[in-house]
Amino acid sequence: MADSLELDALWEDFHRVVNMTSAELAAWLKVRDAGEESEPLPEEAGTSTGQHVLAILQKRRTDLTDADVRVMYQVVDTVGELVDLEDEPAPVSTPGDTRRRHRLMTLGHDPLKP
Template identity: 75%
Template sequence: MTDALELDALWEDFHRVVNMTSQELAAWLRVRDADENAEPLPEEAGTPTGQHVLAVLQKRRTDLTDDDIRVMRKVVDAVTAQADPENEPETVTTEEDTRRRHRLMTIGHDPLKP
């Protein structure tokens, strides 16, 4: 179980690393999964983690479940491990930069956003 201070810190960390709004993330998940023949239903677009991040963004802290807290920790850890705030490029210049940016955007972090 997470105590109130830990939850407050996690809530702040999560909202610091998830720098996309729920609207931006929902749109990205739909675009990411769309192909030339079809676009998924909004509630079915994206990875399970991306969908869960979107759900957490639409909740109040008091409504979080244990599963939400687990996903929030996972996202904070993933973004912290993959992002480099001191050396983030201002543009995407390589295919690897593009793949990395897209991976991070799937969990709500756009490295090109200030």
């Protein structure tokens, strides 16, 4: 596992890029997986990464596992590649923008949230 200073920085970065609450993310994962024919069980909705982000949001920093730390790095890196967090949120205007927003929301980042 990362040293204490590195873990502190990662914890801050993760909570900066994951701007959805655990309730918002859980609701999004359920909506995202809802289909005409069937829906998964609520605790199984969404991607495995989305479910892992949700679990991390419900933990204290001292309870993190090595797997949690790996997912946190992955989420921070992926969101950082897809979004310039310094920019103002841009309106979603094209299908590509909508897909990008939905991908980010699966990771816990809503680009339209201030």
